[in-house]
Amino acid sequence: MEKITGIIVEYNPLHKGHGHHIEQAKGLTRCDAVVAAMSGDFVQRGEPAIVDKRARAEMALGAGxxxxxxxxxxxxxxxxxxxxxxxxxxxxxxGVITDLVFGSESGNLDELDRLADILHHPDDALLEKQRSYMKSGLSFPNARKMALAALSRGEETTPEATLALSNNILAVEYLKALRHYNSGIKPATIRREGAQYTDLTQNERFSSASAIRKWIREGRNDLVEGAMPPQAHRILAREIGHQRGPAFLDAFSSVLIPFLHARNRDHLKRYSGVVEGLDLRFVESAKGANTIPELLDAVKTKRFTYAKLRRILLYMLFEIEDEIIQESNAYGPQYIRVLGFDSVGQEVLKRLRSRSRLPVLSIGSAYLKMARHLEKPRVTERLDTTFRYALFRKQIELNFRMTDFYRTAFFTQNERPVMDIQTPPVRLLEI
Amino acid sequence: MEKITGIIVEYNPLHKGHGHHIEQAKGLTRCDAVVAAMSGDFVQRGEPAIVDKRARAEMALGAGxxxxxxxxxxxxxxxxxxxxxxxxxxxxxxGVITDLVFGSESGNLDELDRLADILHHPDDALLEKQRSYMKSGLSFPNARKMALAALSRGEETTPEATLALSNNILAVEYLKALRHYNSGIKPATIRREGAQYTDLTQNERFSSASAIRKWIREGRNDLVEGAMPPQAHRILAREIGHQRGPAFLDAFSSVLIPFLHARNRDHLKRYSGVVEGLDLRFVESAKGANTIPELLDAVKTKRFTYAKLRRILLYMLFEIEDEIIQESNAYGPQYIRVLGFDSVGQEVLKRLRSRSRLPVLSIGSAYLKMARHLEKPRVTERLDTTFRYALFRKQIELNFRMTDFYRTAFFTQNERPVMDIQTPPVRLLEI
Incomplete structure (x- = not known):
């Protein structure tokens, strides 16, 4: 167990390309194990994942x-x-990961690293340019791109072209985050070809995962099956057969639209990201909207992406205020929640016992024991301040709540779903 | 226009007994006009009214x-x-009402007035007793009744028997409120016979309005028609025919149950009335509940009445915190909203111009003109402080919001409902 490679994924759902990525990451780093940091039941697009985190963890284990x-x-x-x-x-x-592999359209780590450097410690010239573009109505990511472009005119690299692509943006943020944590993890990037995108209609381009979700919604099972590894597809079909999904954000229309009808703009201001008149736009747009897509079309301006607006809807649903976001970003995650492992992963878990700088939760309820332990005056070496412990509680409480909500909303079988705090990890062990 | 009599009503819906009450109030006070203060779209039981306030105002005008x-x-x-x-x-x-007539099971104004006196300025002995009953788990109204009973043993009157009856409780509160406002209005009470209650099932007693709502829910139109004056029934049938009702609290199940799933107990503590562990009871009870009745059955303790719990659900729905309740109770209402009038009522309205101590709103949007006027530094004689003006805005904003929510939820016809701020009063004028 010399080399353990980390990857960052959503698997929403896992498709054939993902299996290939895992093999590439293994080949590139010649690692002894691959650890995936995976989104839980809600993903970065501001939506519920198509099936729940346990099923997606199972797909991940099956894919390597x-x-x-x-x-x-x-x-x-x-x-x-x-x-x-x-x-x-x-x-x-x-405390055990040696390498981090992520995709990017660029495929050029040096280029991405230079951008990460500039953006991790942006100089005044960049900030100044960026502010002036935002004043002219551009969204933050677009203003940043334009500012970089303006400052690098005549240079060979074209940052605005690089940062126009979503995997590059994420890659640069991963590299910035490594700096933020003073990490010794060695980054590497794999070029993502345009081929992983599929043109489905004349005007729109879907990533494979988006396309699969669209096909699931439309009931085009042949296309879904063709796009996923057989094992992952069996899990997806099993989950849907057991009425645990598929999950779509639209299901929250009947909660969120009346929620907005019942509130005034001042009530919305407390949610993270509700700035610059978005409070009023949400309240007014809700009056003529029956569904979340209608609402979002009415709220949308070029200043805000759809993903951002959807994330704000989730902040409203779960009462997520700026405080927990700011604290979490400043102090980082406060626990390691294990969703699944195979026999190799089990060895990694053993190493975690002595190496992890955070409490490791295999089953959610272990949190309660830790809570009892940590509430005694003696503070363990793992959590250095009461503040961090309070943040641990806030983060895991929100995580439990969101997962329980997901299960209550989308697990429509008769028996009451198991709550997240009681759920053990998925094990894929050789007998 | 020497004598103008006020009555306090909900008309949810108006039934044959109500017509009789109006005649009694007129006969008792020999007044020139009857003015009804009526609940809007949400009533004291913590529910939406069966049909909206305009329709119920129309019923009221038709009944005298x-x-x-x-x-x-x-x-x-x-x-x-x-x-x-x-x-x-x-x-x-x-500023124009001379008499106030209300029903009570007692029918004895002197008895009710004595109780109002004690309760308006409760002495230490009463408060002490009351606290000890509440500690033993009784609800506030029950503890008050028991305390009064304990202190009046051996006396001829039996306050606990008097205050066991809902119309007596309201009557005593009206008399206390007259004291609170140092009012010169002359109170009178009419005895409400037990006959106004109808035994519908072996175990439950329904007031006529409750019975009618039950029959409406069950589609027993013959019984509904028999219990209402013909004119009021025509209005009810017209409203339901135009898909503007009937409204039931259960319709909010799909909003409020997921709302509770998405929140933790700390989020609920900010709502008015969420005290003594009710936060946790609501959150935990919601986990096993699919509908509001199931939720309420699980939350219920002898400490809290169903009506109180339903009101708290409305506080959650509309983000009603303690502040607006406390300020409103301390400073009283800050505007007069006219829902409907006939030609006699029109004369009363004319008198209001010089006599009302509050701004009179015939159409909601008049509020905006007032807002412009009142935001100038010169404060009119009607509103003596900036504080009161802020309270005026809070009260009317909540009122608009609740009415608009009601219409959006229950007016299911195709055209978008008119917003409350744009709605003129109902006029029933002779041609």
């Missing part, structure tokens, strides 16, 4: 991942920066 | 009321004390 760790929910539903702080944070704080 | 004023929503969905402060408050501050 050895250990699946949950990205705490407070990070999984943030923009690229927060998502990276959470996912890189859990991998770094496990 | 000359002018209908809305009890501001922040009072209409409070316990007896808050309900009385709001309803007596609007009548008192109109």
């Amino acid at each position: 991942v050895n250990l699946v760790i949950e990205i705490p929910a407070v990070y999984a539903i943030q923009d690229a920066k927060g998502f990276a702080l959470g996912s890189v944070g859990v991998l770094e704080r496990m | 009321v000359n002018l209908v004023i809305e009890i501001p929503a922040v009072y209409a969905i409070q316990d007896a004390k808050g309900f009385a402060l709001g309803s007596v408050g609007v009548l008192e501050r109109m």
Whole structure:
């Protein structure tokens, strides 16, 4: 167990390309194990995952991942920066990861690293340019791209072209997060070809996962089956057969639209990300909307992406205020939640016992024992302050709550779903 | 226009007994006009009214009321004390009401007045007894009744018997509210016979309005028609025919149950009335509940009445915190909203111009003109402080929001419902 490689994934759902990525990561780093930091039941697009985190962890194990760790929910539903702080944070704080492999359209680590440097410590010239573009109505990511472009005119690299692509943006944020945590993990990037995108209609391009979700919604099972590894597809079919999904954000229309009707703009201001008149836009747009897509079309401006608006809807649903987001981004994740492992992953877990800088939760209820232990005056070496312990509680409480909500909303079988705190990890062990 | 009599009503819906009450009030006071302070779209039981306030105002005019004023929503969905402060408050501050007639099981004004005196200025002995009963687990109203009983042993009157009856409780609160406002209005009470209650099942007793709502729910139109004056029934049938009702609290199950699933107990603590562990009871009970009745059965303890729990659900739905309730009860209503009038009522409205101590709103949007006027530094004689003006805005904003929510939820016809701020009063004028 010299080399353990981390990857950062959503598997929403796992498709054939993902299996290939795992093999590439193994080949590139010649590692002894692959650990995936994976989004839980809600993903970075601001939506529920198509099936729940246990099923997706099972797909991951079947495709060659050895250990699946949950990205705490407070990070999984943030923009690229927060998502990276959470996912890189859990991998770094496990204390055993030696390599991090991520995809990018660029495929050029030096180029991405230079961008990460500039953006990790942006100089005044960049910030100044960026502010002026935002004043002219551009969204934060677009203003940043334009500012970089303006400052690098005449240079060979073209940052705005690089940062126009979503995997590059994430890659740069992962590299910034490694700096943030003063991490010794060695980064590597694999070029993602345009081929992983499929043109489905004349005007829209879907990533494979998006396409599969669309096909699931439309009931086009042949296409779904063709796009997924057989084992992952069996899990998906089993989950849907057992009425545990598929989950779509639209299911929250009947909660969120009346929620907005019942509130005024001042009530919305307390949610993270509700800035610059979005409070009023949400309240007014809800008056003529019957569904979340109608609502979002009405709220949308070029200043805000759809993903951002969807994430704000989740903040409203779960009462996520700026405080927990800011604290979480400043101090990083406070626990390692194990979603699944195989026999190799089990060896990694053993190493975690002595190496992890965070409490490791295999079953959620272990949290309660830790709570009892940690509430005694003696503070363990793992958590250095009462503040961090309070943050641990906030992060895991939100995670339990979001997962329980997901199960209550989308597990429509008759028996009452098991609560997250009582759920053990998925084990894929050789007999 | 020497004598103008006020009555306090909900008309949920108006039944044959109500017509009789209006005649009694007229006969008893020999008045020139009857003004009803009426609940708007949400009533004191903590539920939406069966049909909306305009339809119920129309029923009131048809039954002999000359002018209908809305009890501001922040009072209409409070316990007896808050309900009385709001309803007596609007009548008192109109400046033209000379008499107030209300029903009671007692029928004895002297008895009720003595109780109002004790309770308006409770002595230490009473408060002490009451606290000890509450500690033993009794609800506030029951503890008060028991304390009164304990202190009046051997006396001829039996306060606990008097205050065991809902109309007596309200009557005493109206008399207390007259004291609170130092009102010159002359109170009178009419005895409500037990006959106004109908035994519908072996175990439960329904007031006529409750029975009618039950029959509406069950589609027993013959019974509904038999219990209502023909004119009121025509209005009810017209509203239901136009898909503007009937409204039941259960319709909010799909909003409020997921709302509770998505929140933790700390989130619920900010709502008015969420005390003594009710936060946890709501969160935990919601986990096994699919509908509001199931939820309430699980939350219920002898400490809290169902009506109180339903009101708390409305506080959660509309983000009603303690502040607006406490401020409203301390300072009273800040506007007179006219829901409907006939030609006699129109004369009363003319008198209001010079006599009302509050702004009179015939159409909601008049509020905006007032807002412009009142935001100038010169404060009119009607509103003596900036504080009161801020309270005026809070009260009317909540009222607009609740009415708009009601219409969006229950007006299921195709055209988008008119918003409350744009709605003029109902006029029943002779041609």
